Structures are given as structure tokens and as C-alpha cells.
Amino acid sequence: MLWGVATLVFVLMRLLPGDPATLMLSEGGGSATAVTELRAALGLDESLWVQYQRYLFRLIRGDLGTSLFTHRPVVVTIAEQLPSTIELALAAMGVAIVVGGSLGLLAALRQGTWVDALVTGLSVVGVSLPIYWSALLLIWVLSIWLGWLPATGQGGLAHLMMPALVLGFASSGVIARLVRASLLEVLSQDFMVTARAKGLGEGVLLLRHALKNALIPVITVIGLQFGFLLSGTVVTETIFSRQGIGRLLVQAILWKDFPLVQGIVLLAALVYTMMNLSVDIVYALLDPRIRYD
Amino acid sequence: MIRRRFPIPTRRPVPRHAYAPVPRRRFITRPEVLAALSFLALLMALMVAVPVISPYDPIVMAPTRQFLPPSGTHWAGTDLFGRDVATRVLYGGRLSLGIGALAVLIAAVPGSMLGLLAGYYGRWVDRIIGWLVDVMLSFPSILLALSIIAALGPGITTVILAVGIAGIPNYTRLVRGQTLSARRQAYVRAAVTVGCSDGRILWRHIVPNILGPVLVFTTLDIGWAILNASALSFLGLAVPAPTAEWGAMLNEGRGYLRNAPWVTVVPGLAIALTVLSVNILGDALRDSLDPRWRTRR
Helix, strand or coil, rough: HHHHHHHHHHHHHHCCCHHHHHHCCCCCCCCEEEEHHHHHHCCCCCCCCHHHHHHHHHHHHCCCCCCCCCCCCCHHHHHHHHHHHHHHHHHHHHHHHHHHHHHHHHHCCCCCCHHHHHHHHHHHHHHCCCCHHHHHHHHHHHHCCCCCCCCCCHHHHHHHHHHHHHHHHHHHHHHHHHHHHHHHHHCHHHHHHHHHHHHCHHHHHHHHHHHHHHHHHHHHHHHHHHHHHHHHHHHHHHHCCCCCCHHHHHHHHHHHCCCHHHHHHHHHHHHHHHHHHHHHHHHHHHHHHHHHH | CCCCCCCCCCCCCCCCCCCCCCCCCHHHCCHHHHHHHHHHHHHEEEEEHHHHHHCCCCCCCCHHHHHCCCCCCCCCCCCCCCEHHHHHHHHHHHHHHHHHHHHHHHHHHHCCCCCCCHHHHHHHHHHHHHHHHHHHHHHHHHHHHHHHHHHHHCCCHHHHHHHHHHHHHHHHHHHHHHHHHHHCCHHHHHHCCCCCCCCHHHHHHHHHHHHHHHHHHHHHHHHHHHHHHHHHCCCCCCCCCCCCCCCHHHHHHHCCCCCCHHHHHHHHHHHHHHHHHHHHHHHHHHHHHHHHHHCCC
């Protein structure tokens, strides 16, 4: 799979009709000689097979090439920006789990009431709001109007709160819906009736029997939401002017810095694949039935 | 006495005719569906009629009218260049919805065809297509779209292609699953027995039977496509400066939140309400077409 991902990135960057050298020099109106020289410098004048082999060898050695814009190794450039993105993604994940989990739980326990309708409505709104718009509205209200939080920049909890809230809320709708559906499914199972019949308290019933079973499918979705959060950082980091690989990717595309784009996309895909793999492992650990299948 | 803080949902008996076709009335009369349909119909009508009903041009600048707040003459105010925001939102909607619809078409048609082939023929066809889908799904969709834009260069056509291609694997996976289960049904085995060709079985027997879930997914996907395409446009990767497009308008307005919030609020509201309406329709369609949801309600 990792080989497939690396190959797809290579194919996208080399086989699609856009020629990197021409694209890079297009704005400056580069001459034919300049394009030829740049193609030679990037190794684009060699056959695709030779380029592909060299690309894979470099990857195995952990060499993602040199950025055309910063003239520094791509690995170093990414390593500098990565902690900020991880910080944002984890904080947003925390917000999504707490908000989505609580709302889903509330909706399931109050099924059919106005609370349930409100949560269901909120979750549809959550997935329909463009992240960049809710981010701008939050900046308008919390920074410009009330002056509570800094609008942009880096460092400290105050700078992290708004991006994490925006990104986390967008993801919490999906989690809330799933927690609700999953908990309702579990609550109607026979073992819940048995547990209640043997006189267990409501708290134990909910925590030990209902939630423990209901959260198994939720974990898969939380893992899959990580991909959404990773994508979301592209927009969120740009709006809040935060450091991070999302913003770096947009800049790299606008700079036409192909090695950097290739490195970031490859890294993001690897992280996403690893995340999905770990979700599968955790799923099997939590649910013995999966291991028997 | 047993204290019950939360109700245990009871298993209701499946009503008679539970799996019969859903009456159209049931879908249309739900208040949120009515609201969503009315909003979309009104928006479409206004977008079509805008050259006639609006006296303003979406591109021509009028520096004397810069940043006028919403009023009787400019319902949604004016922007930095004195252009009427409401007019630009309606013109921009044509482009944003067009990009979303075309991207969904690019994703749905080849994606579904690949899914049909993988699900019907199985074996090596399924293995190759399945591997391709897995590789494509290893990328979060917007990252895949961004890589395509990086390779082809920014522009409207590129964004349509990028969002469309990034959506292909979702359709392939859905249609493959549906085809696999349809292929095992008696009516398909009967068609094979009477000597129908593969093309006829796929087109006349399998496609009509799996169309429901694909239609639901397509509706929901339109919302996603509009969101993704306008996000790319917001990042400055789709349309050049004076063109009216919802994502690009938000990007233009974000520097003037303090002085003229309406430049940002109105196009954002247009995107949010459109996507919300499309999602409500998709959800309602799924509820109507999926008998399991109906019996639970």
C-alpha cells in the first residue's frame, strides 16, 4: 500500500499533462533554454523509469529532495512545520470527541425529544458549514468584536483555541450522529434488558454495558475523521496564519515548488494510511468478534 | 420500582407494506425538506433572473460606492470596489454550483462504472480496481485534489477535475458493494440462465436496482463538492481575481472583516444554506429509500 501511495504521488507529479519546469517558469516568462536547464537540474530530462527508480531509492533513504523555494531539504522544512499541525489536529480531535460524544449521548438518552431534534439539526449544520466561513465568523466575533482571543498567529493556548474549535466542531457533527445511532442500537439489545433485570444501577448500566459496546464503531469513525482534520488544517492554518504543513502545502503549490508538494502529500498520505491501520488494530483489540472473523 | 433515566427503544413490529415504495407525499411534506426545496428553488430562480432583476454589474468597479452597508438599494451592501455583493453572490452561485455539479458528474460516472465492473466480474478485475481505490483512498480527498492542482496548475477546469477525480473512489466502493449483493440475487441468475449478455444484465437489471443508494450518495456528494471546490477557490487556486465565485468572494472579503463584515458574511451564508439544503434533501432521500430507517422512525 505504501508503495502504491508513493507511486501514485510520482504519477501525479510526472504523468499529468502539466510539465513542472514549464509551470515553474511560466510566471517569469522563462525562455526555452531556461526550461531545458531546469528540466536537467530536476532530472526531468531522463526517462520516466530512471526517474521512478531514483525517486524510490531516495524515498527508502528518507530523502525527499530539496525545496526549490527555500533551497533546504524538504524533510527539514516539513519537520519544522509538523509539530504545529499535530498540535492543532490533536486539539481539534479533542474538541470533536468531547463535543460530538456528549451531544450524541444526550440525543440517545433523550430520544424523540426536542433535545434529540436539536442535536440532529446541529450535526447537519456542523457538516454543512464551510470551515473557512465559520473561522472568519469566529474571528469577527471573538477577536474583532469582543477582543477575547488573538485572531492570527502562533504560540500558547489562546492562539490554539479558535482553530481547534472551528476544526473540531466541523468534525463533531459526524461523531454525534454516530454515537447516537450506535448507543440506540446497543440500548435495544437483549443484554441491556438482562443487565437491568438483574438490578444494576443506571450509571453502571450506561457506562459498563451500553457505552462500552456503543463506542466500538465510533472509534473507527474517529480514526477516519483524522483524515478530515488533516485536510481541514490546510484551510484553518491559512486563515489563522499558523505554521504547519497545511499552509506550507498551499504555499508550495502557489510557489510551484514540486519537491515540497510531493513531500508533504506523501507524508500526509503515509500518516493517514498508518492512522487507518491503527484503527483496524484497535478495533480488533476492542472487539473480540472481529478477531474471530 | 425500577428507576428509568433513559428509555429502552422497543422493537416495533414491521408494519404491513413496510417495503413497499414510499409515497411521494411523505418525502415532500416534511417541514425541513419543504424549506430546503423552497430555498434551492428560490436560489435557482434568482440566479437565472439576476441579469434582469439586478441593475448592477458583477465585475465593473464603482469606487464611489465602496463598502456601503446593506440598504434598500444594495441589499447585501457593496465590496472594496463598490460592486453590489448580492449581485455578485447570485452570479457567483452559478459558477460555484456549476463547479460542484460538474465535479460530481466527473466522480459519479467513471467511479460507478469501475464499481460495476469490479462488483460484476470479480476476480482480477476486482483486485486491480480494489487496489487502485485503496491507494486513492489513502489520500484525504482535498489533499488528492490539491496534488492534482499542483500538477496541472490552478484554474476552474483544474478544480473541477481535481474535486471530481478525488471523489471517484467513493463511488467505486459504493457501487462495487451494491453490485456484489445484486449479482447474487435470483433475478440476475435468471437473466444469466436465459442467456442475457453481460452488458444487458448490467444495464437493464443491476443498474436500475442499485440506483437508489447511488442517488442518495450523489445528492450528499453535491454538498461536499461545493464545499471542497469553494475551499480551493478560497485558497486562491480556482478563479482569477474579478470573477464572482463564493469561495473567492470570501477570500476577498476576509481582510475587511472589521469595516465591512457583510462582504464575508453573505457569500458564506449562501454556501452554508445551499450545502445545508442539499444535505437535508440527501438525508431525507436516504430515509425514504432505506426501509430500515423507515421502520425505526
